Amino acid sequence: MTSWTRLRPRTPRLGRAAAAGAGLVTTAVLLTACNKPQPTVTMFTGNKSQAVSAQPPCTVLGSCQSESSKVGQIKAASGSQILVDVPKALADGGWIVAAFTSDGTKNTALTTPGASSSPIRGHHTVRLQVPDATTGSYYLQVTALKPSNQLTTWLVGVQLTQ
Structure with missing residues (x-):
């Protein structure tokens, strides 16, 4: 049980880091799409x-x-x-x-x-x-x-x- 309680607080931090990383990738993709040249x-x-x-x-x-x-x-x-x-x-x-x-x-x-x-x-x-x-x-x-x-x-x- 001791090892489970030690890992438990770290799991949300990893989840937040992954979510933040995914958010950065999404933002970069959206900004790139906005900068594409418009058709004429x-x-x-x-x-x-x-x-x-x-x-x-x-x-x-x-x-x-x-x-x-x-x-x-x-x-x-x-x-x-x-x-x-x-x-x-x-x-x-x-x-x-x-x-x-x-x-x-x-x-x-x-x-x-x-x-x-x-x-x-x-x-x-x-x-x-x-x-x-x-x-x-x-x-x-x-x-x-x-x-x-x-x-x-x-x-x-x-x-x-x-």
């Missing part, structure tokens, strides 16, 4: 393309502002089309594109048929209609239907040209 979405118009970086995951939840340095910019001719191409992981999980104007405080959806998309699953591209207007600009926002640290939202400004 590519916009094609005319003979030009623009790769767009993902916004921080918190923009999907509305808890932070979009990063202006990650807002892509493209020019599109009035009445033309824009091709949006997304990575396989986003295509498999599902995505949607919203077209809107913004005055800085309020976003207004575009009413041009085909300027936005319905939910897309299993396809990595969609063609969007550019409004018939000679001047102005609007935004396209690509959003993952299943937001995560790797798949969030992408934002691009579209400048209309003639």
